[in-house]
Amino acid sequence: MTLLAITVLGHDRPGIIAGTTDRIAGLGLNLEDSTMTLLRGHFAMTLVCAGGASATEVEEALAPLAADGSLTVTVRELPDQQPQGLVGTQWVLTVHGGDRPGIVSAVIGEVAEVGGNVTDLTTRLAGELYLLIAELDLPASVDTDALAVALRSVADQLGVGVTLRPAESDEL
Amino acid sequence: MTTHPRVAAWSEADLDVVGRVRDVVRAPARVLSTDGGRVDPTAPEVVQLAADLVATMRVSPGCVGLAAPQVGEGVKVFCVDVSAHPKTRDHHGTFVLCNAEVVESSRNEKAREGCMSVPDLTGDVKRPSRVVVRGQLPGTGEEVVLEANAFEARALQHEIDHCDGLLFLDRAAGAHAIYARQTYL
Ligand SMILES: [Zn+2]
Numbered sequence: 001m002t003l004l005a006i007t008v009l010g011h012d013r014p015g016i017i018a019g020t021t022d023r024i025a026g027l028g029l030n031l032e033d034s035t036m037t038l039l040r041g042h043f044a045m046t047l048v049c050a051g052g053a054s055a056t057e058v059e060e061a062l063a064p065l066a067a068d069g070s071l072t073v074t075v076r077e078l079p080d081q082q083p084q085g086l087v088g089t090q091w092v093l094t095v096h097g098g099d100r101p102g103i104v105s106a107v108i109g110e111v112a113e114v115g116g117n118v119t120d121l122t123t124r125l126a127g128e129l130y131l132l133i134a135e136l137d138l139p140a141s142v143d144t145d146a147l148a149v150a151l152r153s154v155a156d157q158l159g160v161g162v163t164l165r166p167a168e169s170d171e172l
Numbered sequence: 173m174t175t176h177p178r179v180a181a182w183s184e185a186d187l188d189v190v191g192r193v194r195d196v197v198r199a200p201a202r203v204l205s206t207d208g209g210r211v212d213p214t215a216p217e218v219v220q221l222a223a224d225l226v227a228t229m230r231v232s233p234g235c236v237g238l239a240a241p242q243v244g245e246g247v248k249v250f251c252v253d254v255s256a257h258p259k260t261r262d263h264h265g266t267f268v269l270c271n272a273e274v275v276e277s278s279r280n281e282k283a284r285e286g287c288m289s290v291p292d293l294t295g296d297v298k299r300p301s302r303v304v305v306r307g308q309l310p311g312t313g314e315e316v317v318l319e320a321n322a323f324e325a326r327a328l329q330h331e332i333d334h335c336d337g338l339l340f341l342d343r344a345a346g347a348h349a350i351y352a353r354q355t356y357l
Binding site for chain 2: 038092094096097098099120121122124126127128129130131133134135159160161163165167168170
């Protein structure tokens, strides 16, 4: 049993997911985790599949998708690895303001500094507005008030606003 | 829930000034991320601002509320009118509040919000669906404490957030809770 990471990137059109998953199913692969969105209008999808096929076999099976040059498909075998469980507390970080280079690296640098892990990230450029929303796993030892102060200081320098809130979930 | 009779009876005619339609500012304008100042609800410029907010809301299709920072004024004044919205249960029609705050809230619900100041994005935001809000009516300055539910409660919290320098983006439920609005090229 191998675990494969498949990425499909390129010009969006109807039928890309249907064409990809149909070929994956044809190889007997099980589609486990996946994410797909449009990034500045471009199709962007990452899939993790498990099964008996090799990366080369999957690449060959998916080659027709990329034949007209509008899509790029890559297939890589992933090492067997137990997913790391979340160890600390979960937070949602929002940053928004005028677009300028270096917002993500400056803000996420502060998170990395305290050993925080980004578990989900979306950035959007909408007109002049730049938006970052990240979900964070912060070690229990992190002083989150101090982190919030550090983030605000970086945000002030960049001329953007920042909010750090606990990720809420309701147990039902 | 009982609606507040003074607030429900209020209309912009009570202001006795003609509202002007103002330009709506868009993020990343700094005024949208700045905590608004408290105002004297009886001051003539606040009465005029109240009338301007209602006038601007009226000419904006689908607009159910507008806060002073959205017309470039960093102060705590907003208007709402959810009376025509399908998700509305109880409501107070059109009204303006100054220096408003949420004093009680309960029953969180998640819904997708948009905003005239963030025209290209929408987002899922969890907010209480029952609130008690305290504020002052412009003109008389009368303090009112009103209960709101469902869509009016959501609109009030969205506008009070604007007055405090917060956008719905600051309350997005997570990294996958923001959506690009359909744009036609
Ligand atoms: Zn708004």
